[in-house]
Amino acid sequence: MTESSRRSPAEWMVPAGLLVLSVIPILGGAMRVSELSTGAVITEENARFFHSPVPVLVHIVGSTVYLVLGALQFAPALRRRRWHRISGRIVLPMGLASALSALWMTVFYVIPPPAGPALAVMRLVVGVAMTAALITAFLAIRRGDVGTHRAWMIRAYAIGMGAGTQVLTVAPYAIITGRAPDTGMHAVLMGAGWAINLVIAEIAIRRGASRPRPAAANPPVGASAVRPIR
Known part of the structure; x- marks a missing residue:
């Protein structure tokens, strides 16, 4: 068995874990679309979506x-394939759609408790940060700076994945205490989800930066073509 074939299953552990983490927010978005399309009963919690459905639909599609x-x-x-570049041309505008629609909803929707002013400020900060990270990554790859592009795309994805991690910060509190968090604690737990993701992102960026790059497949002209005897 070759080294590449042994490494193949491990290479999919990170994307598989991220897909699992994204299941709950994606299912939540699907349920919201179903609610809007079937004309569910309007409540205080969902009234804003019925009164202005376009932003939330853009957010759900873009985020998914x-x-x-x-x-x-x-x-x-x-x-290592062309798929990465082709997919990236979809990922970036979808990320911008997700971030900008989130900013719009934070500013213009009336969001009921337990959301409060502190969480609104955090949402504005992370929304602007995600938008800036995506634009920085795009400008970096346009000038051929792969390292900077990679770093800022990881940071942008970490912010976008906040909804997945926030399930792991909010749900345990409700289970342990037997009650939903109040406005202040809700903001703390939601902020913890973004903070955890960004810390992990920075670790991944630094590990990637310190990892030696593979040698070029074609050596430059004049380079030695002598191979070691095995």
Whole structure:
């Protein structure tokens, strides 16, 4: 068995984990679309979506595509193929659609408790940060700076995946305490989801930067073509 074939299953652990983490927010988005399309009963919690459905639909579609294709961008087998570049041309605009629609909803929707002013500020900050990260990544790859592009796309994906991690920060609190968090604690737990993702992203970026790059397949002119005797 070759080294590449032994490594193949491990290469899919990260994208598989990200896909699993994105299942709950994707299912939540699908349920919201179903609710809007079937004319569910309007309540205080969902009234804003019925009164202005376009932003949330843009957010759901953009986020779903971004989370799924973005997770697959972490698979080395796909990064070594043309698929990575083609998919990236979809991932980036979908990420912008997700971030900008989130900003719009934060500013213009009336969001009921437990969301409060602190969470609204955090959503504005991370929405602007995700937008800036995607634009920075795009400008970097346009000038051929792959390292900078990679770093900022990882940061943007970490922010976008916040909804997945926030399930793991909010749900345990409700289970342990037997009650939903109040406005302040809700903001803390939601912020913790983004913070955890960004810490992991920075670790991944630094590990990737310190990892030696594979040698070029074709050596430059004048380079030695002598191979070691095996």
